[in-house]
Amino acid sequence: xxxxxxxxxYLIKTRGQQVxxxxxxxxxxxxxxxxxxxxxxxxxxxxxxxxxxxxxxxNFPGRFSGRQFSNxxxxxxVSTLELGDSALYLCASSLRDEQFxxxxxxxxxx
Amino acid sequence: xxxxTQLGSHVSVSEGALVLLRCNYSSSVPPYLFWYVQYPNxxxxxxxxxxxxxxxxxxxxxxxxxxxxxxxxxHLTKPSAHMSDAAEYFCAVSRFSGANxxxxxxxxxxxxxRP
Numbered sequence: 284x285x286x287x288x289x290x291x292x293y294l295i296k297t298r299g300q301q302v303x304x305x306x307x308x309x310x311x312x313x314x315x316x317x318x319x320x321x322x323x324x325x326x327x328x329x330x331x332x333x334x335x336x337x338x339x340x341x342n343f344p345g346r347f348s349g350r351q352f353s354n355x356x357x358x359x360x361v362s363t364l365e366l367g368d369s370a371l372y373l374c375a376s377s378l379r380d381e382q383f384x385x386x387x388x389x390x391x392x393x
Numbered sequence: 394x395x396x397x398t399q400l401g402s403h404v405s406v407s408e409g410a411l412v413l414l415r416c417n418y419s420s421s422v423p424p425y426l427f428w429y430v431q432y433p434n435x436x437x438x439x440x441x442x443x444x445x446x447x448x449x450x451x452x453x454x455x456x457x458x459x460x461x462x463x464x465x466x467x468h469l470t471k472p473s474a475h476m477s478d479a480a481e482y483f484c485a486v487s488r489f490s491g492a493n494x495x496x497x498x499x500x501x502x503x504x505x506x507r508p
Contacts, residue, residue: 287436314494326483326498339495373436377494380425380444380487384436 285309287376287385295391301362304388308355308376315357316382317349320371329372332357364392395420395486399499407507412471414502416458416484419465426467427485427496428458437483443467454478479506 288307296302308315316339317329328341332351349359355376361368369392375382396419406412418424425444429437441452448460458469467484481503485496 316494316496318496318498325500326485326496328495328497331495341495375437375496380494381439381442382494382496384429384438386434386436389434 287374287383289372289374289385289388291388292386293389293391295393296364297393298364298366300364301360302364302390303358303360304372304374304390306357306359306374306376306385308357308374309378309383312376312378312383313355314377315351315355316375316377317357317359318373318375319343320373320387321369326373329359361390366392368392395424395488395497397484397486397497397499399484399502401502402500403503403505405505405507406474408476409473412456412469412474412478412504414469414482414484414504416467416469416499417465418467418484418486420486420488422488425487426458426460427487428452428456428467428469429483429485429498431481431483431501433480440469440482474504474506476506476508479504 290305314333316331320326331339335351346362351357371387373387375384398417400415427442428440441450443460451457456471483501484499487496
């Protein structure tokens with residue numbers, strides 16, 4: 284069974300731009316969560332989607348948004364990028380009591 | 394609210410020595426606890442999980458952890474370190490109460506293994 288895939292793996296943007304990251308969960312998994320990982324703040328929960336509905340949200344500004352499609356694939360969008368948004372963005376799909384993580388998208392904001 | 398504390402940011406052991414990585418949690422409800430490992434430029438891989446069954450949990454790569462409610466701890470151990478164990482380790486807590494699968498992570502511990 285294929286694992287969680289994330290595209291692109293690496294991304295370079297400039298301040299003020301917007302970016303969209305994509306996540307394809309493991310087949311059959313309906314829950315997708317997003318996390319931001321930075322050296323200073325560690326791993327922080329962004330949001331979770333289940334059956335196309337956001338059912339949990341972390342403490343991030345409204346510039347961070349996401350959505351989930353009917354096939355459970357998810358995208359997250361960051362608008363008006365700031366230098367501090369540089370991070371590894373991890374997606375995880377869930378089945379029951381376990382989350383499976385993708386390799387992440389490394390976003391660099393210049 | 395739930396939280397996880399991982400004491401120390403870096404642990405160094407010799408190859409063949411015992412590995413002990415500490416994790417303490419805070420949770421107002423019975424927690425689900427996890428240990429993840431992250432190798433450079435990769436995502437997180439689950440080592441083991443506690444979900445209210447046996448308190449001694451065995452995971453992959455020879456790792457195990459013991460849930461101690463009285464100490465609110467879930468320390469990770471491995472009897473004999475291998476060079477390939479060098480990585481960053483994260484302890485995490487969740488409620489997994491059906492409508493909530495959010496993981497709250499500790500800051501992580503970098504494990505170095507000396508030859």
